[in-house]
Amino acid sequence: MLTKVFSDYGMVLVLIVLCALFSVLTLNEQTPTDSDAIAELLGEITGEFDRSAVILVVGEANKGSGPFAEKLREELVRAGYDDARVVVGIPRDLRVALDEMKAKGERPAVIATSGDARKWGVIEGIGVRYPEFSGCEVLWPESYIWPDFLKRSNLLAIVDRIVVIAVIAIGMTMVIITAGIDLSVGSLIALAAVISTLVMKRLGGLEAPAAAVAVGFVAGILCCGVIGALGGFIVARFKVAPFITTLGVMMMARGLAFMITGGFSIYQVPRALPWLGQGSSLGVPNTVILLVVLYVLAHVFMTHTRYGRYIYAVGGNEEAARLSGVPVRWVIVLVYIFSSLAAGLGGCIQASQLNTGTPSIGMMYELYVIAAVVVGGTSLSGGSGRILGTLIGAFIISVIQNGMNLLGMESYTQQIVLGAVILGAVLLDKVRSTGAVPGFLSRKKKTSD
């Protein structure tokens, strides 16, 4: 069973290796900021210090330690520490606060902190920088060693970063399995984002109800679907090469996006817009739910329905499929519609993440999408490939980018590494599927002559 998974989805291995690698490389001391950590510090402080002691709680802005600090101070005040103060911000804010206290002749008995703020130079070197506070104790919850890569916030960042590409890659996988290609998806992202936010603006802008968001999204996605149907029709009916057809569509869609906005971004959007791309339901981010649902649906469609089978057959041998009664033209139109709808949805997600509609988003995305599909094991010559392989391909790309960010690599270097890894992954897959020997040495075995 497990060997089958690995041979079907060889790239799983690559993904696991990458995750393991980045986990090891980003191993770091972590200080918790959850409620247990608050209770721990509270217990320590009440055990050691009088209610009159000056207590400074420090947290970093926009990080886990921010709310932690606020919360801890509340608890301290409730416990009777009237002189508990809180500083949430950047290291400079703390220095300002400390300087003030020094000027007033006050002396903090304890500095309580957690998370990233613990590593601030001003806290670690408090005795050196402020000799007058030398008696001050610095407290933090018991720390542990854990990779930055595997922190919940980072894993969510990986999903956030790839969700648009992964959604579009579903449609692209189907197109590529029919031996086609769709270059227009990047432009359709922009077009969908622009059209949907424009509709929302007309429906009332900032004050518009949540339903306006839904209407906007549907409008944006459907527009893309219509464009995809036209492109698909040209490919299927007139046998124009998909590369050329979608190249034309790509240019026109991008131009259209700029034209209808006059080149400006649309900011007058309803407050409910970010829900899809930034919100969460039952503690799970909506983007994650969306990805799981879409991939499960697409996988079932491709493996268990008639049209899924037809898509593979058209790519494997179009004429044989036609002579078997497969409605080849309709299948081809269908995959381009799917691809465009997926691109439209991707545009809506992007608009929701950015909380605006901008005509310049999604540039070059088609190439990342194609890379994700190919890394996922789908052959550009058509007839073979897997939806779930594409999901893995998308994650490989996202994990590499994320890992390099965590390691602080320069963005130029990142591009080189990403390109090399994409090539390497595809080569590895080829070598694996042809029996670990380069193709020109190994010949296909037949059961007989």
Place this chain on the structure above:
Amino acid sequence: MMTGQPKRLNPPLLEMREIDKSFPGVQALKNVSMELRRGEVLGLVGENGAGKSTLIKILGGAHLPDSGSIVIDGRPAEIVSPTAAHEAGVSIIYQEFNLVADLTVQENIFLGREETRMGFIRGGQEHRATLELFEKIGIDIDPKARCRELTVAQQQTVEIAKALSVNAKIIVMDEPTATLTSREVGRLFAVIRDLKSHGLGIIYISHRFEEVFEVADRVMVLRDAEHVGTEDIGDITREKLIEMTVGRPIESEFPKRTSRPGRVRLRAEGLRRGDVVRDVSFSVRAGEILGFAGLVGAGRTETMRLIFGADKRDGGRIFIDGKEAGIRSPKDAIRKRICLLAEDRKGHGLVLIHSCRENFGLPNLDRFRRGAFVDRRKERARFSHFVERLRIKVAGHEQLVMNLSGGNQQKVVLAKWLERNADIIIFDEPTRGIDVGTKYEIYVLINRLLGEGKAIIMISSELPEVLGMSDRVIVMHEGRVKGEISDVARATQEEILSMAIS
């Protein structure tokens, strides 16, 4: 059964000694020896899977033998790669030609070893050399024609010329006549005889025994990876050769049957398409086999593609059970219970990179349905049924079709159409490239379908097959029906041929 060889001063042109070769799970060749003399044609026959291709691939450097040796001109030859085979003077002409369609004849012949001066190709020089070569073997093709424009037969002669131009001493031809018309076959044989007279050795692989008897000097038989025997062609009868190939005596090449034609199932009137199909009318009854004879390119396949809706017709009407059937696509035809087993199995019949089960299921998915989903359990069960009934040799349902032998590929195609249970079945060259034993199985199956009351159309370029199987035969030439033979029992091959070429 090896014939004893008298001691000769001259060593034979080629000896392959005690070759063993196995692939994972299969012994492809067991202690096989072969000898080829100068100026002779050695026929190589055997069923699919007997080891012919493996033997040839070892000679051509595509496979390495596990043991055994190859001796050319009395000297041991180390054939470790296709290049080494070329250098040793071995040239193999495969069924699928290795010509670049968009290059000219002379460019193909000199491909990879262009005559250049200061980096520029000397076209004139190549042109002269090509003409000289063509003259030597008596062929008349314009060296500047693009290969795309040539007929299959012409392409084949170009392949042969290319082999000669690299000074090949041994030429292997794998099923060279599979796609040739009889006139072209005659011309090919003339070329082969000419090559013989120049002292070349030729290995001729074919399933068509009448050709082996016509052109070969000796015939070598492989069966189940073993060398069954090599006989002088004058010392062996057709029956004996079939028996050696199949391993058991076969009473008749075509199974006996009785046919009771019923009402007219399919009638075509005035079918037209460009100048390939010109006003073709015919009808076929239930429980009847209608044979279509003619040369390759006579318009038989094209006519059937019109019936099946695979091509658009310029004119003509198709009636099924007396009612006009508006067939505009293969999908329509399938709905009207027609099926077509295409001549070009690999190009039109199968998706090679997909599994046997998927190929089997493709036209039948509407029958394997459970709600919106494909009922895979039913699909598997039905395919198992056919694997058993047609005795398809597959490693499993998920084996890729491209890894099957020709005979088994044809059986998968048969299975996928039999599952549809069509009333009108069109077989286009049903036994091309298929060995004697499997051919017989397919004939038996066709007769069984006939017994079930199907109307059957069979295109075949093998005259004995058309005459042996059909109730009536229609002969086509240049897109037109030239005649019909109703009394097949008394018809002769000559009669059909004269109709087909006049």
